[in-house]
Amino acid sequence: MTAVLAESDGVSRSFGANLAVDRVSLSMTSGEILGLVGANGAGKTTLIRLLLGLERPDAGNVRLFDQPPTRATRSRIGYMPQTLGLYDDLTVAENLSFSAGVFGVDPPRLDDDLARVADTTIKAIPLGLRRRVAFLAALAHRPELLVLDEPTSGVGPLGRADLWETIHESADDGSGVLVTTHHMDEAEQCDRLVFITAGRLVASGTAGEIVASHATVEATPADPPAALESLERAGMSVLPAGRHLRVPGASLANVRAVLGAVPPLSEQPSTLEEAFMILARAS
Amino acid sequence: MWAMVIKELRQMRRDRRTLAMMIVMPLVLLVIFGYAASFDVTKVEIAFPQGQPPGLALPDPFESVDTDQSDPVEILQFGEADVAIDSSGPKPVAYVDGSELFTARAALQAFTTAAAAGAPIQTEVLFNPELDTSAVLVPGLAGLVLLFVGSLVTSLGVVRERQAGTLEQLAVMPLSPRDVFVGKIAPYFLVAAFDMVVVLTTGWLLFDVPFNGSIWLLALGALLFLFVTLGTGVLISTVSENQGQAIQLALMTLLPQVLLSGLIFPLESMAAGVRWIGYLLPLTYFNQIARGVMLRGAPFEALILPLGLLAGLGLVVFGLAVLRFRAELAPARRSSVKVAA
Numbered sequence: 001m002t003a004v005l006a007e008s009d010g011v012s013r014s015f016g017a018n019l020a021v022d023r024v025s026l027s028m029t030s031g032e033i034l035g036l037v038g039a040n041g042a043g044k045t046t047l048i049r050l051l052l053g054l055e056r057p058d059a060g061n062v063r064l065f066d067q068p069p070t071r072a073t074r075s076r077i078g079y080m081p082q083t084l085g086l087y088d089d090l091t092v093a094e095n096l097s098f099s100a101g102v103f104g105v106d107p108p109r110l111d112d113d114l115a116r117v118a119d120t121t122i123k124a125i126p127l128g129l130r131r132r133v134a135f136l137a138a139l140a141h142r143p144e145l146l147v148l149d150e151p152t153s154g155v156g157p158l159g160r161a162d163l164w165e166t167i168h169e170s171a172d173d174g175s176g177v178l179v180t181t182h183h184m185d186e187a188e189q190c191d192r193l194v195f196i197t198a199g200r201l202v203a204s205g206t207a208g209e210i211v212a213s214h215a216t217v218e219a220t221p222a223d224p225p226a227a228l229e230s231l232e233r234a235g236m237s238v239l240p241a242g243r244h245l246r247v248p249g250a251s252l253a254n255v256r257a258v259l260g261a262v263p264p265l266s267e268q269p270s271t272l273e274e275a276f277m278i279l280a281r282a283s
Numbered sequence: 284m285w286a287m288v289i290k291e292l293r294q295m296r297r298d299r300r301t302l303a304m305m306i307v308m309p310l311v312l313l314v315i316f317g318y319a320a321s322f323d324v325t326k327v328e329i330a331f332p333q334g335q336p337p338g339l340a341l342p343d344p345f346e347s348v349d350t351d352q353s354d355p356v357e358i359l360q361f362g363e364a365d366v367a368i369d370s371s372g373p374k375p376v377a378y379v380d381g382s383e384l385f386t387a388r389a390a391l392q393a394f395t396t397a398a399a400a401g402a403p404i405q406t407e408v409l410f411n412p413e414l415d416t417s418a419v420l421v422p423g424l425a426g427l428v429l430l431f432v433g434s435l436v437t438s439l440g441v442v443r444e445r446q447a448g449t450l451e452q453l454a455v456m457p458l459s460p461r462d463v464f465v466g467k468i469a470p471y472f473l474v475a476a477f478d479m480v481v482v483l484t485t486g487w488l489l490f491d492v493p494f495n496g497s498i499w500l501l502a503l504g505a506l507l508f509l510f511v512t513l514g515t516g517v518l519i520s521t522v523s524e525n526q527g528q529a530i531q532l533a534l535m536t537l538l539p540q541v542l543l544s545g546l547i548f549p550l551e552s553m554a555a556g557v558r559w560i561g562y563l564l565p566l567t568y569f570n571q572i573a574r575g576v577m578l579r580g581a582p583f584e585a586l587i588l589p590l591g592l593l594a595g596l597g598l599v600v601f602g603l604a605v606l607r608f609r610a611e612l613a614p615a616r617r618s619s620v621k622v623a624a
Contacts, residue, residue, distance in 0.1 A: 052455055075457035083448025102456045 002029040004066060005145045005176040006051050011060030013046055020046040022199040028178055033171045035190030036180040043199035044180040045082065048149055052079060078143030082150050084134040088123040092133050095122060103141035127154040135163060146170055148179040152186060164189055184273040195276060197283040207272055214270040214278050216248045217255045221263040234258045237277050249278035304531055316542050318554035324389035326551055330364035333371055342393050359409055361585040362575065366390050375404050381411030382578035384419045385549050410578040418493060421486035422573030423546040425479050426508060426566050430540060432475040433512025434519065435533040437468060441520030442529045460609040468513045475509055495580030504572035507593040511565040514601035521607035540566040568593045
């Protein structure tokens, strides 16, 4: 049976004149991987901090495990911030021992890569390994809700794949995973997505649902650079794709009006990245 | 090069705190310390437990004070006067409190002058007979070490957590603000206590600084003093965005304590306009306690006032530090009652 792990109801937060989060309502359930997608500065981290109780909302209501964020609810969360939350001057083993000690569990077992650097200070190991240590620390007490803020930033392709495999395993075991990202290939791995632009929730649903509601015009002009310039001059966002130009969110008629009758045009389903561009422009 | 100069000036203009430290602080410090920096003793309190002998005129800078005590040594131990005259014998004896270096020197000078004018009086310096500067300074320096560790090092430790992002991680862990607070300052407390033992032992071994009182009474004073300094350190950390700011603020609390607490310049010699600042500073009271215990062997009753004032300062500073620290670690404490506007 799924349970609501975290929810926000019309939550807002400003920093001075900057409205970082604007009336966002969302909820996530156990076993679900919810992707919080947005550009840098869109408000993802602030929304996470609100959900965790690290920021006080100016308006709206936040609940964790059906209660306000408290010390009791925190023991059921595993959190990996963008800054990783590791002590640079402690070793890998000491960091994990501290984290496990706070949660009252045994330190996690290290894989071969991490075992080799167990007695090395965090500041002396590569960023990719640091992220894995932070991830291990967040997972060690088998949290019901795993909150990961840009977990794969600075991690190589293999490391990312490993990390996502572990994220899926956690969700399969019943944990909810809230993950922020601005990589669309990672967003596609989430069960459900919430798109945030300028602090506002602009779309939510599965990746399939989001792309299904947006279309992109693909043009194959004889002179792609000239066509690209014309379309951009007309105020359209254009993505070059080989010999084609993709114009997310534009109508066939508008593209035809700029490029004329000659180049072949077709309307196709948007990719996730294109859908995000359309939503960002609309907001 | 001009681009560099202009860039620096722009950064300096935006960093108001540093700008204030560079321009306003030197002026303020010059005025305050100018009035505080004085070794001139204008008043020496003198007590006559058996009454003032007839015919003994009091030259400047002596000023008679009342006392209920009959034992001249106890009068000095309790800090009721700087000099106590024992007139029970055939020739009056002036007992001088050697723990107050400059006052004692002024008193001896005045007695020498009086003797030359035909008023023979025997003098005896108690607690620090050689009027040794080290004996007077080392107890206060131990306080300075506690202040350094308590305020500066503690504030840096907490700010470092914030800058590294680990304070945020702590806030999400199932730790109460009290757990974090106590866990954070306990090691500094132990290090400061160790430092103090080292300083006092070194003072004793190298400079023959006496220890005439109760070690437990000094420990109580040190505990209360640490209470204030650790609270100051945490308080500084809660208003500092980075380690540079924490150092600036810590220095702004350290410097006045060095110069206005009576550690170097006697409080009584300072102009009244700045002396009151000294009475707000915790090192003033620790200095009184440490000198009282170590040099004069003062009992608990004699030190109730500085102990009580330190406890009061501790409650205020530590309380503020806990409140601010709690607000930083649990900002969403009241979020559950908020509703959409």
